[in-house]
Amino acid sequence: MTTIYDELAYVFEHLNSNHDDTVVFIARHLADEPAAAMVDARLQSASPDGITIACRRQDGSEYELEHRFGSPPESLDEVRGQLFGLLGAARNAADESVRLTSLEREIAGTDDLSTFITSVVAVRDLTPNLRQITFGGGLDDFVSIGGDQFLYVLLPPAGRSDLTVDADFTWAANEETPEPERPQGAYYTVRRWRPDVGEIDMWFVLHGDAGPASAWAARAVAGAPAGLWGPRSTFAPPPGTDRYLLVVDDTGLGAAAAVLDQLCATSPAVDVIAETIDADHVVDLPEWDGVDIEWCFRGTQAPGEAGLLIEAVRRRALDVPALYALGAAESREITAVRKHLRNDVGMAPDQVAMTGYWRR
Structure with missing residues (x-):
């Protein structure tokens, strides 16, 4: 049986991979280390007792930090709450000059995201396993932010063909939506935005029915409804990049x-x-x-x-x-x-x- 600690392994992997600066920020606060001293930190493991973070200093020395739970968590959301609590405590203790971490920027950015209700207008296979799906209609207000901008593609719930969300969709409300009504979906990068015709191209890797988005893409036809939530981007080269x-x-x-x-x-x-x-x-x-x-x-x-x-x-x-x-x-x-x-x-x-x- 899968436990919350099995699921946490994936959450930790995601945070370590995509928000490593956030993990270091939290670890520096817990260890009361100056920014220059700790150069790396990774969420290592979790147990009913707490979370272990593996840290590495500038001089190469390594050690572990532990954050103890007050009581064993009963759900994944409780552990997430602990992590966000640690992030909040680290931010409150930080100097005002310390820039927001990638996770903080991501959270702040979701408040203003838009939802576009659209549909498939074209499907084209680029390679045996890569399909371009073009969305059109309902995109008049889409504003491109460039780079590797990505959108969450909202799809009909499992076993249905109708979309159960509208332009008022929010992620917070989605978490409370009953499973039969909750849209399936996944994040995909905007390959191309064509403002002259109001269409978005996305590239979908086809791998059978291994995931709901891939399964949908394999069967997508013109007229199929979808929602697009976003956009966001991770592409942020610092000044002077050449x-x-x-x-x-x-x-x-x-x-x-x-x-x-x-x-x-x-x-x-x-x-x-x-x-x-x-x-x-x-x-x-x-x-x-x-x-x-x-x-x-x-x-x-x-x-x-x-x-x-x-x-x-x-x-x-x-x-x-x-x-x-x-x-x-x-x-x-x-x-x-x-x-x-x-x-x-x-x-x-x-x-x-x-x-x-x-x-x-």
């Missing part, structure tokens, strides 16, 4: 293509490392003289297990000072890339944005 590293698997190809579209106006140097099955699954990506694309073919190896992305990154001699790295791939694979760039290469937190798009 070189980019994009690291993606099949699920991140749309993000890489969208970012390349945006960067082509200034034509900086961009290294792209992309993993897919074989040459039949390669897609055309925007290119110019400064773009170098390395395709890594995993062949018959299972997605998310080949280790090709981290191997390719390790082979690179990276020019760190003006480099920005964006990654989108399987959670454990992209976590390995993030750790290498941060710990071995020495890139600063604001130079690295690695997002686990899925988990094997």
